[in-house]
Amino acid sequence: MQQISVITLGVRDLARSKRFYVEGFGWKPVFENNEIVFYQMNGLMLGTWLEDKLKADARRAELKRPGAFSLAHNVPTREGVAPLLERLTQFGGTLLKAPEAPPHGGFSGYLADPDDHAWEIAWNPAWKIDAEGRVHFGL
Amino acid sequence: MQQISVITLGVRDLARSKRFYVEGFGWKPVFENNEIVFYQMNGLMLGTWLEDKLKADARRAELKRPGAFSLAHNVPTREGVAPLLERLTQFGGTLLKAPEAPPHGGFSGYLADPDDHAWEIAWNPAWKIDAEGRVHFGL
Numbered sequence: 001m002q003q004i005s006v007i008t009l010g011v012r013d014l015a016r017s018k019r020f021y022v023e024g025f026g027w028k029p030v031f032e033n034n035e036i037v038f039y040q041m042n043g044l045m046l047g048t049w050l051e052d053k054l055k056a057d058a059r060r061a062e063l064k065r066p067g068a069f070s071l072a073h074n075v076p077t078r079e080g081v082a083p084l085l086e087r088l089t090q091f092g093g094t095l096l097k098a099p100e101a102p103p104h105g106g107f108s109g110y111l112a113d114p115d116d117h118a119w120e121i122a123w124n125p126a127w128k129i130d131a132e133g134r135v136h137f138g139l
Numbered sequence: 140m141q142q143i144s145v146i147t148l149g150v151r152d153l154a155r156s157k158r159f160y161v162e163g164f165g166w167k168p169v170f171e172n173n174e175i176v177f178y179q180m181n182g183l184m185l186g187t188w189l190e191d192k193l194k195a196d197a198r199r200a201e202l203k204r205p206g207a208f209s210l211a212h213n214v215p216t217r218e219g220v221a222p223l224l225e226r227l228t229q230f231g232g233t234l235l236k237a238p239e240a241p242p243h244g245g246f247s248g249y250l251a252d253p254d255d256h257a258w259e260i261a262w263n264p265a266w267k268i269d270a271e272g273r274v275h276f277g278l
Contacts, residue, residue, distance in 0.1 A: 001181075002166045002167075002180050002181070003181050003212055003272035004146065004185065005211045005263070005268070005272075005274045006209075006210070006274070007143065007146060007208065008208060008259075009207070009208050010207030028141075030276040030277075031276060038276060041141050042140075042141070042143065042182045043181045043183065043271070043272070043273030043274060044143070044182065051207050054207065054208075057249075058236060058249045059235045059249060060257070062205075063205060063207035064203035064204060064206060064207070065206065065207055066199055066202060066203065066206070067202065067205065067206015067207055068190050068193065068194075068203070068206055069149060069193075070147045070197055071145070071146055071147075073143060074142060096197055096198045097197060102196070115207065118197050118199070120197070124144070127184075129142075132182070133182070134182030134183070135144045137170060137177060137179050137184060
């Protein structure tokens with residue numbers, strides 16, 4: 001099955017990370033303890049885990065930043081992109097790219113979370129997103 | 140909405156990456172061109188994009204490996220973990236951690252994809268996964 005159950009982000013300060021995700025995005029944790037916070041997403045979990053724990057669990061000698069990846073969060077309208085980017089910069093995010101219209105359509109910008117993980121905030125009219133936030137390629 | 144629409148992984152060789160995801164995992168692309176391959180996942184997209192393109196799009200000066208993150212793929216049974224890890228190492232993956240039973244339950248191991256992105260292959264009886272592969276915290 002084509003399935004991703006969890007995205008785990010290494011974080012250095014759980015409170016700082018929570019401020020970005022809880023106060024910035026407005027998301028609620030579904031579980032948290034003193035080393036990890038889980039958020040219930042659209043059919044998968046987002047985990048923010050103390051980086052040393054993730055490193056030990058995955059048997060990595062080191063973890064570097066910024067990593068060669070990005071996450072994307074879609075908003076329902078073009079007009080919703082800039083205000084969310086602006087809001088997230090007020091809760092620990094760092095703007096990477098002001099929103100613009102890319103060649104392939106839509107409207108999007110990028111910012112880094114407090115642990116330097118990239119998020120694209122996008123309006124993408126070419127993809128169907130259902131009421132539960134689940135994305136399907138095409139319309 | 141608590142929503143992740145895309146996980147984009149930076150890759151250096153699309154054919155090498157496709158071998159791992161298509162032949163190893165057995166996943167089918169829903170879209171591909173000469174710089175990106177998209178896979179339709181459980182309510183979100185997995186994109187594998189030439190790293191220089193991702194770097195330019197996100198306005199990053201550099202991208203490093205391995206990044207401080209991990210993805211997880213769940214399998215339905217404990218017995219399914221080891222064979223999938225073994226299979227993926229035959230298609231360009233590198234084992235990071237042989238499967239074991241972690242303190243919080245279940246059974247899992249880690250490997251790196253050909254671009255050094257970490258995947259945990261896990262059996263987790265504590266989380267409900269529906270027929271479409273969507274994960275819900277708790278049972």
